[in-house]
Amino acid sequence: MPLTRPAPVRRGAGASAGLDTVSRVCLLLTLVASAAVTWYTLGRPADRQRLTALTSGRGTPVPGLVLDLLGAGTSFVGRLVLTLAALVAVAVAGVLVARSVPSDAPVLAPAAPVAAGAVLIGAELRGSAVDAVLGVGCLALVLTELLATGQGRGRGGGVALGCAMTVQPALVLFVVLLWCTRARRRALIAIAVTVGLEAVAWAVRPGGTVQYWQHLADRVEYLGNQSALGVLSRLGLHGLPLLSAWLVVALAVGVLALRRGTAFAADGQRLLSAGLVGCAAVVVTPVALPADLGWLLLAATGRVGRRPEDRALWPIVAASAALLPSHAFNPGIEPVTGFLLLNAPALTLVVTAAVLPFRRRADPLWRRRRTAGPTPRHPWGRPYLPLLPARLRPVSRPNLLLELLLIQVGYGSYTRIRNAAPDRVAFAVEHARETYRLEQALHLDVERAVNTWALRHDWLMDAVQHYYKIMHFAVVLGVLAWLYVRHPPRYRTARTVLFATTGLALLGFWGLPLAPPRLTPGLGLWDGPENSPDSAPLGAFTALTNQYAAMPSLHIAWALWCALAVVTTTRSPWVRIPAVLYPMVTLLVVLAGANHWLLDAVGGVLVLAAGCLVQYLLTGRRLTDREGCPAEPGR
Structure with a gap:
């Protein structure tokens, strides 16, 4: 490539007028x-x-x-x-x-x-x-x-x-x-x-x-x-x-x-x-x-x-x-x-x-812009909603490497913030006792009955522990991969809801430290005779060490997210029935292993609803929408 005299440089917007x-x-x-x-x-x-x-x-x-x-x-x-x-x-x-x-x-x-x-x-x-x-x-x-x-x-x-x-x-x-x-x-x-x-x-x-x-x-x-x-x-x-x-x-x-x-x-x-x-x-x-x-x-x-x-x-x-x-x-x-x-x-x-092949200004692809996704509605009829401009609301399939990077960095940041929440054990245990008393007053204290029933069968408790450790991540990643490959317009909506839900859950971890039932003294609830579910079989990816961040339950929030994403995307009963059963089984597992209170599950549902609301305000699209969004033309 010859070294030539540079052409006159076109100044950027605002160069002469100063900063906006x-x-x-x-x-x-x-x-x-x-x-x-x-x-x-x-x-x-x-x-x-x-x-x-x-x-x-x-x-x-x-x-x-x-x-x-x-x-x-x-x-x-x-x-x-x-x-x-x-x-x-x-x-x-x-x-x-x-x-x-x-x-x-x-x-x-x-x-x-x-x-x-x-x-x-x-x-x-x-x-x-x-x-x-x-x-x-x-x-x-x-x-x-x-x-x-x-x-x-x-x-x-x-x-x-x-x-x-x-x-x-x-x-x-x-x-x-x-x-x-x-x-x-x-x-x-x-x-x-x-x-x-x-x-x-x-x-x-x-x-x-x-x-x-x-x-x-x-x-x-x-x-x-x-x-x-x-x-x-x-x-x-x-x-x-x-x-x-x-x-x-x-x-x-x-x-x-x-x-x-x-x-x-x-x-x-x-x-x-x-x-x-x-x-x-x-x-x-x-x-x-x-x-x-x-x-x-x-x-x-x-x-x-x-x-x-x-x-x-x-x-x-x-x-x-x-x-x-x-x-x-x-x-x-x-x-x-x-x-x-x-x-x-x-x-x-x-x-x-x-190495990187950066494009020149004369390249036809330099000015090619991403086609904006359609806005099916203005949330609640407000003309200033959704908040994001049309060019930031695409529905086409995003770059795979970019998505993997965002997922890893996002989850890594979430893990460190969650683990950085102070282990205020005394406060967490006291909050757990208050939660238990509230459940008793509402006749919702089912944790002891479910945990006692599971402990009677060693094979069942072993299955509960493995389900708790593995399915929480495997199913979510599987649904994300399925949406990305088969339903790209739905993928963007579901992914944003998942990220918003996980981010909002951090507020609960920091603001309300809560001990799970198995770490609340005096209740007689425990997670089995061996192999604590806190071990991380998948390495650093699943190593969540803050045991006093039980509210809200992301196991329930993520499981319900999976169910909604699958049920509203496909009409096959062979896929929708397991999807509906998945959050129910997950609720049974977290109660059987004494890893969450029933009210933690309620908190998980609420934080998922908040994540859906964030997505709705940003893009005007809802996780539960059944109609498909058209793919980007000319892609």
Whole structure:
């Protein structure tokens, strides 16, 4: 692909008029959150030690010298200086990206400041806050060079990039990008600024530069290092083989990223161009920290896939790799997923910079939009309902990989939030006793009779335990797969109801800790002589450890969801009869195993009703609708 002079860049919507009201509100909220988290994390002992080492000349010479001159050696001044630097970096990056988004994607403008703040906050929580501020600061400096300076005409061109390279030398790839796009004067100025600043830092603190490279060498084997060097070292390479393999990967990824970045800059996709080269810079640098993954979010503006339904996959994958820890989407299939997910950000960076076939603006598929699904009704006759616009209410079959990713990340987040609910045992047991007394007053206390009957038969209790552990997930996944393959219009409605129901159930887990009957002392209810149903035969995927989150019962909510989804989709009696019996059997199982109160089941029904209501308000479609929605035409 030849390196050609870029065509004039078409500015994004709002570039000349500034940010709209929504973008300004998002930017303000992001700055408040960034300031609070940055100030808090900089107070941690490890970050105080890192700041002290930086200002005393041990590592990262130029930033350390600047911070020392500003008096950041003291704890309070250092926290204040870095907090202000973080706010400036987030504001600059957010505004520049918001004003440079493509004109046909205005929804990205409000997300730009939120994304910049998310990179900073996520990096601070997962690693060193000092390094996070420096990383996001470099991102803002490079964006200033590429998006604000102009095509070689602005004064001071090259200074911002030169300052960024004093912190991350691998950003020299952007000098090559400027040279290839005929902004050679700025490229030379950037090199001169870097050399000058490094020379001054070395003259003031000769040992600082040496310590910087020693510090990098010590951190190559850091477990969270997502550069190519870190991944290769985790593969067991050392010495000369490690350096040789790293140089080969760095050269290949760097060349491909620069060629692609130059081409997309000429195509007017400046954010994508910056993202590709930035991803390559992270790959070739010796140590890559969480804040360095922000380049993935810039590359997420590129479009991949033939169908409009496939386009959302890449941005979500990029955002997940940049912002989420690997265990958030770990299905627990070891040892393969352990290695792949540990290095998922690095692999995503390489694929982004060198492989992904992003589309050009002249491609006919660039502007192809997803056909909106029909709105069968306005809920309750209100013209402002449903809440989602037509383009966000499709009925066609979604991308399979995207659905699997959303299900895994969603369930992983649900599990961690559920387990994070405080185990307030005393409150949970007291609430359980109150629930039991209420059931007695209403003559609904059937748990003892059902549990006693099941305990008389060992084979029955064994079947109850296996049913409780396995069917809860297997049936739900089976119904989702069946709807996805055979009834795509119904799949979207049912999936949204399931997600909303599960999310709303978290409110009950946090607000009303409740012990199940088997963990309520004095009632004589238990779950069998052996093999507690709390064990997880399917590995980490089913390991729910918070035993005091019984209200509402998601076993009942999910079982009833399965029944409604199947009964309202098919007319075959051989399928509908088992579907109707499934929630009844599940209710018997949870009572027989003393895992839920009868009122927990009532709570499960109510939370499912709330999930259906959320879906109805969003799309105007109901889970119980029998009429099929037409598939997307022309797909």
